[in-house]
Amino acid sequence: MIRTASLLALFLSAAAAASAHHGGGTFDSSRAVTYSGVLTRIDLVNPHSWIYFNVTDANGKVGAYRCEMRAAARIRIRCARR
Numbered sequence: 001m002i003r004t005a006s007l008l009a010l011f012l013s014a015a016a017a018a019s020a021h022h023g024g025g026t027f028d029s030s031r032a033v034t035y036s037g038v039l040t041r042i043d044l045v046n047p048h049s050w051i052y053f054n055v056t057d058a059n060g061k062v063g064a065y066r067c068e069m070r071a072a073a074r075i076r077i078r079c080a081r082r
Helices: 002-021
Strands: 038-043 050-056 062-068
Touching: none
Parallel strands: none
Antiparallel strands: 038 050, 050 062
């Protein structure tokens, strides 16, 4: 019985940690956002890859942005010559 309770507690604590890491609290998935800018850097790393880019607003001010992507091992890049 103690072993079962210990395993259940371990499982629930691991699930809580995973939920906190992959939570969507900082994202508003109810709306789409589009940015046009200049790509400045790509970091293909694990566990999350990043793209960095600069966007110029209507007043000419340049803002630096970054977007989190999937892990480098999960990204498929397709290149084609136009």
